[in-house]
Amino acid sequence: MKVKIATVWLDGCSGCHMSFLDMDERILSIADKIELVYSPLVDHKTFPDMVDVTIVEGAVASTDDLAKIKKIRAHSKILIALGDCAVNANVPSMRNPIPVDEIINRAYVENALINKDMPVHPALPPLLKRVMPVHEVVKVDLFIQGCPPKNDTIFFAIAELLEGRVPDLTTMTRFGA
Amino acid sequence: MPNGSNIKVKTLKIDGKDVSAREDQTILDVCKENGVFIPTLCHLEGLSNIGACRLCMVEVEGSKKLFPSCTTAITEGMSVITQTDRLKHYRKMILELIFAERNHTCSVCVSNSHCDLQYLGQKMGIDHVRVPYRFPKQSVDASHPYFQLDHNRCILCTRCVRVCEEIEGAHVWDVSGRGINAKVITDLNQPWGTSETCTTCGKCVNVCPTGALSDKGRSVAEMTKRREFVALLANRRKEKV
Ligand code: SF4
Ligand code: SF4
Ligand code: SF4
Numbered sequence: 315m316k317v318k319i320a321t322v323w324l325d326g327c328s329g330c331h332m333s334f335l336d337m338d339e340r341i342l343s344i345a346d347k348i349e350l351v352y353s354p355l356v357d358h359k360t361f362p363d364m365v366d367v368t369i370v371e372g373a374v375a376s377t378d379d380l381a382k383i384k385k386i387r388a389h390s391k392i393l394i395a396l397g398d399c400a401v402n403a404n405v406p407s408m409r410n411p412i413p414v415d416e417i418i419n420r421a422y423v424e425n426a427l428i429n430k431d432m433p434v435h436p437a438l439p440p441l442l443k444r445v446m447p448v449h450e451v452v453k454v455d456l457f458i459q460g461c462p463p464k465n466d467t468i469f470f471a472i473a474e475l476l477e478g479r480v481p482d483l484t485t486m487t488r489f490g491a
Numbered sequence: 492m493p494n495g496s497n498i499k500v501k502t503l504k505i506d507g508k509d510v511s512a513r514e515d516q517t518i519l520d521v522c523k524e525n526g527v528f529i530p531t532l533c534h535l536e537g538l539s540n541i542g543a544c545r546l547c548m549v550e551v552e553g554s555k556k557l558f559p560s561c562t563t564a565i566t567e568g569m570s571v572i573t574q575t576d577r578l579k580h581y582r583k584m585i586l587e588l589i590f591a592e593r594n595h596t597c598s599v600c601v602s603n604s605h606c607d608l609q610y611l612g613q614k615m616g617i618d619h620v621r622v623p624y625r626f627p628k629q630s631v632d633a634s635h636p637y638f639q640l641d642h643n644r645c646i647l648c649t650r651c652v653r654v655c656e657e658i659e660g661a662h663v664w665d666v667s668g669r670g671i672n673a674k675v676i677t678d679l680n681q682p683w684g685t686s687e688t689c690t691t692c693g694k695c696v697n698v699c700p701t702g703a704l705s706d707k708g709r710s711v712a713e714m715t716k717r718r719e720f721v722a723l724l725a726n727r728r729k730e731k732v
Contacts, residue, residue, distance in 0.1 A: 398598050401619050408596060410626035444626060449619055457618040461598030488613035489590075490597025490604070 317476060320352035320365045321396075322386055324379045325406045325445060326372030329462040330397035331355065334369075336465035344469075347476050361385060367392045367475060373403040374446045378439030387452035392475070395448045396468070398461040398489060405461075407445040414441050458483060460491040467491075504570040518560035518571055519547055527573055530582055530611050532589075533648040534561045535698055537721035538657055544589075544648060546582055546611070549573050557581070579615070586612055587620045592671075593629060594643040595701075601641075602702030603712040608646060625671075632677075634684030637707055638696050640675070645703035647673055651695035658724050663689045675703075694721075 323331060331354060335341075351365055352358045368390035374380055387393055398404035409417050418441070423430045448454050458471055467486045474481035499514045505527055512521040517540065522529050533544040542562035549560045552570035557578070560571075572578075589608060597603050629642035652664040652675065663686055667676045677683040696704040697716045705714040 395619070402590075402595075403624065404596055404598055407624070407626060408594070408599075410624075411594070411628035447619070447624075449621075450623060454619070459618055483618065484613065484616045488597075489595070489609055490600065 316349040317347060318351045318362065318364075318366045319348045320361065320368040320386070320390070321350070321355065322352075322368060322370045322372075322382065323354045324370060324372030324383065324400070324448075325375035326397060326399040327405075328354070328371070330371035330399075330468075333462040333465050334396075334468055337469045338465075340465075340469050344472060344476060361389055363389060365390045367394065367472075369394045369396045370400050370448055371396050373399045373406045374442070374448060374451050375406050376439040376441050380442065380451065383448060383452055392455045393448075393452065394456045394458060394471070395454045396458050397463055398459060400448045401457050401459050402489060403445045403447045407447075410444045414443060417441075456481070458487065459489050460487040461489075463487050463491065501565055501567045503565055503568060506571070506573055512565055514565070516565055518549060518558065518563050518565055521565055522549075522560060522571075522573060529560055529573055530615065531561060532607060532611065532646060532700055533650065535650050535654075535718065535721055537723070537725035538650065538653045538698075541649065541653075544646075545585055548578060548581060550575060550578065583615050583617055586615055586617055587622060589646050590617075590620045591622045591624045592627075593645060594624075594626060596643075599711055600644060600702040601705045601709050601711060601714040602644070602716075605712070605715045606702060607700035627671075632683050633707070634682035635686075635689070635691075635707075636684065637691060638683070638693065639705055639707055640677075640683060641703055641705070642674055643703075644701045645675060646701055647675070648700060649675070650698040650700065651675060651704060654694045654698045654721060658721060659690060659692050659694050661688050661690050661692075664695065 321331065350356055351362045368386055370393065374383055395401045399406055418432060422432055458467060460467060467483060470486060471481045471483060500511050501514050502509060502511045505522055505525060510521060510525050519529060519534065529549065530546045532546050534540055534547065540561040542559035545559060547560040548557040550572040551558055552572065590612065597609055632640040647666065649666060652666065655664050656662040663677050665676055666673055667680055668674055678686045678688055683689065696706060698718060698721060702714060
């Protein structure tokens with residue numbers, strides 16, 4: 315049976331997904347072993363009942379991220395934090411020493427030339443007080459550091475998992491790699 | 492060491508291997524001489540040892556305590572153990588606490604790929620930090636014409652304090668505050684650029700293990716450092732005495 319894989323994009327730049335795609339033709343060598351059941355790269359709208367491996371890019375920054383990651387954890391057997399934003403909150407967390415109101419005010423009022431207004435729309439999820447790495451909110455099973463992690467690292471990690479092994483990434487990547 | 496002094500030789504064991512060393516050496520000296528790797532951050536060859544970062548802890552047979560190898564003198568017949576699960580556990584935890592204490596965003600750091608903290612994190616197998624990050628509000632001092640100080644990346648190793656006092660003889664740096672409020676300051680806690688004692692020699696910048704001190708005009712990952720001069724200068728001075 316094919317291994318069900320999902321990928322999720324929280325507060326990140328999508329660089330980790332780009333690096334994932336950067337595996338190029340090597341994706342074909344794992345393609346027949348996996349089924350991509352949910353991802354920004356495909357068109358499924360709802361997260362499936364149970365996924366074998368979910369790969370999370372990005373930090374937890376808004377109420378929407380928070381709800382998503384909790385749901386995802388409940389419906390995933392293995393959860394992977396992919397990239398520094400997921401692993402240590404990275405660049406999104408650089409706002410953490412500053413109060414949220416001040417930041418939004420700076421972006422949408424102080425620095426705006428036109429339409430100076432705070433963004434208030436029911437569809438916009440409020441920002442959390444502080445951006446958090448994924449493991450601060452839910453249990454994470456595997457951490458892949460890097461900004462973004464190299465395609466080789468991601469490929470190695472997935473290939474090892476597909477073989478039923480826990481990949482040892484300590485020599486392959488680190489914070490900021 | 493001056494020639495002809497009556498320094499004695501002692502024998503001891505490092506990880507079960509017999510070694511001999513001069514009686515005035517520390518455990519760390521002997522380990523380095525014998526190619527035994529011990530992680531360090533506050534230690535730098537040529538500067539005084541202060542045993543602050545606690546990364547170089549080792550076990551000594553017959554004692555339950557852990558010993559900072561950079562400030563522990565060797566004794567005859569001592570048996571030192573440098574790698575155990577217990578030591579590994581503490582070394583990892585120390586590094587994780589350092590990462591959590593300030594704001595280490597490696598991916599946008601001037602010292603990315605050239606940083607002792609980052610390197611040791613990888614070497615000790617840290618793939619995430621298990622304690623919550625503190626995200627303190629820290630400042631950057633870019634008032635010096637050539638250098639800048641980013642408190643977000645400072646790990647309070649005081650290498651800058653020691654090199655400026657012990658090698659340059661200017662004593663620009665000090666540490667103000669205690670515990671979580673500690674920070675390095677220049678002169679009387681004034682902007683570095685207004686310091687009357689700084690000779691602009693750049694020694695502090697080069698010994699700083701992280702991106703806290705850097706040359707101006709370097710962008711992400713561009714800041715490389717030179718360290719060898721410290722031991723060289725310290726030795727030359729000793730020989731003169
Ligand atoms: S000082 Fe080192 S550990 Fe800190 S952010 Fe810069 S590269 Fe990373
Ligand atoms: S540049 Fe030289 S004199 Fe100035 S603070 Fe650094 S070590 Fe001291
Ligand atoms: S500025 Fe650099 S050398 Fe000085 S205490 Fe901080 S980390 Fe150490």
